[in-house]
């Protein structure tokens with residue numbers, strides 16, 4: 001019996017990932033001494049666009065909001081005062097930089113999950129989907145001696161066992177060339193963790209065009225036509241017809257992910273049997289009202305059996321065999 005394991009922001013948060021608005025303040029504080037090439041660019045951007053003095057503020061707009069603004073300008077080919085490509089790369093760079101610094105000590109739970117799935121021989125029965133850009137799951141898979149199938153080509157070829165990991169909104173370590181569709185994974189393993197190395201400017205070795213990042217704010221998902229994302233979309237869709245269960249981990253089912261909802265709903269409508277849904281979204285101190293609201297949202301959306309557990313992502317990683325029907 002095949003299952004899809006769907007990771008939302010809550011999964012990364014359980015490893016101590018900084019919240020959205022903490023990312024920028026961490027970046028501007030920790031990188032102020034040895035400034036990279038984007039530091040001043042971003043400092044000017046926040047001052048001009050939001051009247052924020054980056055060294056003295058703790059409240060920032062979200063990563064997705066800023067990327068959304070930049071994509072709007074780009075998509076409509078309207079000028080937006082700034083060099084949008086440069087700001088976009090800077091924003092993605094700052095996030096990669098700070099996540100690398102936070103996570104290089106290791107990912108406890110993601111690692112435990114893969115280890116346990118391997119031990120219980122459940123790896124071949126799962127497809128991983130994530131809305132997260134970070135490299136926590138990628139690291140955990142590689143450090144357990146397995147390969148990743150990102151849904152477009154197998155990048156790492158150490159072993160025959162290859163796990164499907166579809167990163168539907170992109171990944172911090174992916175670079176592509178929008179001229180010749182060349183692709184690059186800019187990462188290396190350090191202390192057993194994947195580190196994104198996007199410090200240098202990468203130029204395409206085929207046509208010498210500048211490589212660009214593949215990160216998509218959720219609201220723009222359906223509008224981005226990128227060869228690699230299209231392939232992932234195709235594989236996600238195909239995967240939905242292979243699985244009977246979907247296990248949501250730390251995924252709040254946000255309204256912004258409308259296109260994801262469309263893909264899920266369409267698959268459900270065409271399948272012989274609706275999905276069996278398992279939700280593992282709990283965390284310490286979660287308010288009862290929030291739990292009820294979220295439960296209702298899932299129940300209203302899916303037609304099949306809904307099992308809304310009172311377990312956390314950490315519980316799931318400890319004993320995934322308890323939650324994955326097999």
Ligand SMILES: [Zn+2]
Pocket residue numbers: 177178179180181182204205206207208209
């Ligand atoms: Zn190229």
